[in-house]
Amino acid sequence: METITLPHLPQFPLQVVLFSEVKNADFLRQQLLDGNTDFEYAFLDAAVILSREHVFAACFRAINDTLQSRLKSKNVHSEIVFALSPNNNISESFRRFGVSDTTKDLLAIKVASRDAVHTETHLKESVQGTVVPFTDEVLAGMTDEACLRKAYKIDVVGNEADAYVVGMIALKGS
Amino acid sequence: MADAASSSARVNALHKFPPPFDTSDESFELIAQGAESLLYRTTFSTTGQPAALKVRPEKKWRHPILDKRLTRARILAEARVLVKLSGEGIAAGGSTPGKRAKVKQPKEGEKGVAGLRGFVPAVLALDWERGWMMTEWVYGRTVKQAIHDTQAGRRAVEREQRLQDLKELLRRIGEVVGKLHASGVIHGDLTTSNMMLRPYDATTPDPTSTDSLDGDVVLIDFGLSTQSVSDEDRAVDLYVLERAFGSTHPREEDLFPEVLTAYAENEGSGMNGKVGKLVLRKLEDVRMRGRKKSMVG
Ligand SMILES: Nc1ncnc2c1ncn2[C@@H]1O[C@H](COP(=O)(O)OP(=O)(O)OP(=O)(O)O)[C@@H](O)[C@H]1O
Ligand SMILES: [Mg+2]
Numbered sequence: 001m002e003t004i005t006l007p008h009l010p011q012f013p014l015q016v017v018l019f020s021e022v023k024n025a026d027f028l029r030q031q032l033l034d035g036n037t038d039f040e041y042a043f044l045d046a047a048v049i050l051s052r053e054h055v056f057a058a059c060f061r062a063i064n065d066t067l068q069s070r071l072k073s074k075n076v077h078s079e080i081v082f083a084l085s086p087n088n089n090i091s092e093s094f095r096r097f098g099v100s101d102t103t104k105d106l107l108a109i110k111v112a113s114r115d116a117v118h119t120e121t122h123l124k125e126s127v128q129g130t131v132v133p134f135t136d137e138v139l140a141g142m143t144d145e146a147c148l149r150k151a152y153k154i155d156v157v158g159n160e161a162d163a164y165v166v167g168m169i170a171l172k173g174s
Numbered sequence: 175m176a177d178a179a180s181s182s183a184r185v186n187a188l189h190k191f192p193p194p195f196d197t198s199d200e201s202f203e204l205i206a207q208g209a210e211s212l213l214y215r216t217t218f219s220t221t222g223q224p225a226a227l228k229v230r231p232e233k234k235w236r237h238p239i240l241d242k243r244l245t246r247a248r249i250l251a252e253a254r255v256l257v258k259l260s261g262e263g264i265a266a267g268g269s270t271p272g273k274r275a276k277v278k279q280p281k282e283g284e285k286g287v288a289g290l291r292g293f294v295p296a297v298l299a300l301d302w303e304r305g306w307m308m309t310e311w312v313y314g315r316t317v318k319q320a321i322h323d324t325q326a327g328r329r330a331v332e333r334e335q336r337l338q339d340l341k342e343l344l345r346r347i348g349e350v351v352g353k354l355h356a357s358g359v360i361h362g363d364l365t366t367s368n369m370m371l372r373p374y375d376a377t378t379p380d381p382t383s384t385d386s387l388d389g390d391v392v393l394i395d396f397g398l399s400t401q402s403v404s405d406e407d408r409a410v411d412l413y414v415l416e417r418a419f420g421s422t423h424p425r426e427e428d429l430f431p432e433v434l435t436a437y438a439e440n441e442g443s444g445m446n447g448k449v450g451k452l453v454l455r456k457l458e459d460v461r462m463r464g465r466k467k468s469m470v471g
Contacts, residue, residue, distance in 0.1 A: 007217050008198040056220060060299055067194055068303070149266070156264045163296035163310075164264050167257030170299045174250050 001120045002134050006056060012063050015110040015119055016055070018046065018138065019129030025103040028127065032099070038122065042080035046105035047144035048097055048151055050162055051136045055107065057166040058083040063111065072173075076111050086152055086168045096151050105142040107134070192229060192304040202227065210248070210397070215311065218298050224311035225298055228252075231305065245305045252396040253307055255359055256297045262289035262357060290353045294393050312392050314373055317347070318366035321423055324385050339387040341432050343371070348436030349443045350391045351415070355408045355453070356444020362398030364415035366422055369393055405449075409456035412437070413464065416457075 004014045022028075031039040042062075049055060062079035065071060073082045073090055085093030099106055106129060113119040124131065132138050145157045152168065154161055190196060198216075206213040211230045218225035230245045232238075258265075295309040315323070321340070326333050347369065354361060361368070371389040400407070412434065420427045434457070437443050438450030445453065 004220055006220065007200050008194050010199050011197070053219070057299065064194055064299070064301060068301070070303075153266045154261070154264050155266045160291070161264050163291075164257065164261035167253070167260050167297040170297050171250075171253055171257055174254070174302060 001123070001131070003116065004056075006060055006063075009060065009063055012112045013116075014059055015113055015116060015123075016134050017108045017120070017123050017127075018132050018134040019106045019108065019127050020046075020104075020132045020138075020142070022103060022106045022127060022129035024128040025099055025106065026101040028106070029099045029101060029103075031126075039126070040075065040077055040110070041123070042077040042107075042109040042111075043099035043103075044081065044084070044097055044107040044109070045099060045103045046107045046139060046142040047103070048084070048147050049107060049139050050143065050148065050157070050165060051139060051159075052134065053162055054084075054165055054169075055109070057169045059109065059111070061169055061172070077109070080109060080111075083169055083172065086172060088173060096147070105129075190231075192301065192306050195227070195306070218308050226295065226309045226311050227306060228309070229306045242303075246302045248397045249300060249302045249305060249307055251399055253297050253300050253302075255396045255399045255401070256294055256309065258401075259290045259294045259354075259357060259359065260296050262291045264291070290350070290357055290393075293350055293353065293390065294396075312370045312372055312394065314371050314389055314392075316367050317343070317369040317371050317391065318422055320371040320387055320389075321366065321426060324387060337429075340426060340429055343387045343391070344429055344432035345436035345440065346391045348433040348438075349440045350393060351412070351433070352437045352440065352443025352445035352450065354393060355403075355411070356449075358401055358403050359396075360400045360402050360407045360411045361393065361396065362400060362411070362414075363395060364411055365418040368395040405453050405456045406460075408445075408453045409460045412453065412457050413460045416461075417464075 001015055001017045004016060006012070006014065028039070028043055032043065044055070058080050061083040062076055065079060065083070066076045071079055072088070073079050078094075081098045082090055082093045084097040087093075106127060108123050108127060110119045110123070143157065148157045149155065152161075152165055154164065191198070191202070195202070195216075200216050202214040202216045204212065205215050205226075211228050214227040214229065215224055216227050217223065218227075230249060232245075233241050236244070295312050298308040298310060300307040314320075321343075324336055324339070326336050350369075351361070351364065370392040371387070372392050373386070373389045402408075415433070416430055419430050419433075434454055437445055438454050439446050443450065
């Protein structure tokens with residue numbers, strides 16, 4: 001697990017765990033649907049994640065919107081999923097970027113945990129998968145290019161697309 | 175939590191930082207203070223790379239609703255254009271999110287001729303309600319500074335070298351403005367302060383104060399930009415640059431035609447050929463009108 005503090009947001013450390021070969025995606029999704037409060041996480045489908053920067057842009061956006069009382073979804077965790085999506089349709093953003101029954105690789109994020117040790121233990125207990133390093137290389141190996149192209153309406157998927165996708169996240173809702 | 179504006183001694187507290195920067199523990203270095211905005215150097219990335227924060231503080235003397243609307247419009251105009259340009263060659267159909275972000279498609283045969291991606295800073299984050307935008311940091315100096323920094327040597331060969339370097343720089347400016355116009359964007363405030371000269375090996379955070387005029391010309395400050403493919407608008411954009419160049423660099427003024435030549439002829443400009451010639455013809459009309467106007471008063 002990695003703990004990341006985004007510049008300018010020292011009060012909101014992110015705990016991030018990347019899992020590969022997840023076996024119980026349907027169970028995890030169900031916990032979110034049921035509103036199980038033990039599962040206050042952003043569960044992202046790693047197939048539509050380009051890079052660390054991509055993830056951080058969505059986290060920054062979601063946290064800033066939380067601070068500004070502009071949440072469009074339930075909480076900061078669901079807002080991260082929503083922030084990733086270039087359009088304002090909430091259920092579509094969950095379908096595209098959130099955990100689904102077919103999710104293979106999963107990126108789990110916890111914002112400002114009150115008990116970091118508990119969060120790590122709970123995540124590792126709850127997600128049946130292999131913990132792998134959260135790096136651009138590993139992420140690149142997990143991307144589903146066709147999904148990414150469709151989600152962001154882009155022709156190119158790769159490092160060059162990062163800046164554009166981050167820009168779209170910043171501009172979202174304008 | 176420390177207040178960023180007051181804790182950082184390097185910043186004189188000209189205004190209160192908008193959130194979330196009012197509770198940041200990063201440092202902010204004031205780089206420039208314009209009429210409408212303040213430009214700080216800070217960081218945004220977890221890798222510690224520098225970033226540029228442009229803040230448009232509230233204008234107390236303006237009506238609050240009008241002020242909010244203007245700030246919002248300026249910030250969004252700038253961000254939309256920068257994001258659109260960063261998507262060149264990447265976006266399918268070239269559209270950016272948001273209703274009014276629909277991008278006007280350049281005329282047939284102009285599209286994708288020469289991308290501007292990499293020649294404008296990327297947008298990292300923004301908050302149009304709070305009036306700030308974070309972009310990638312551009313290394314180097316403004317073109318204005320770079321030209322002022324060059325000194326003509328005493329020997330004839332040195333003078334000749336400087337002349338050649340200046341001409342080459344002006345041609346790169348013409349090319350980059352051509353690329354911009356070919357992408358369907360009008361800058362709206364083309365000056366040598368709104369262009370940076372980024373060294374080709376831009377890895378050092380601090381600009382080296384050399385005499386060199388080498389480097390990529392990177393366009394910044396898109397707060398007045400619009401999306402248009404009209405020759406008239408393009409000509410006015412060039413005219414603004416011509417006038418600004420003449421008054422900022424009177425000793426180099428006679429070299430300005432290099433910009434126009436490169437704009438209309440260089441392979442790398444998206445405006446080479448017939449379109450570019452049409453714009454230059456329009457530019458003559460715009461100059462005429464400019465002259466008449468100044469004669470009338
Ligand atoms: N991304 C950047 N990287 C490095 N330096 C920058 C960057 N953006 C701006 N600067 C520096 O700050 C100065 C002011 O920036 P800019 O031109 O965008 O603001 P401005 O003229 O005050 O804006 P406006 O006219 O929109 O109110 C530039 O001339 C340049 O020296
Ligand atoms: Mg400026």
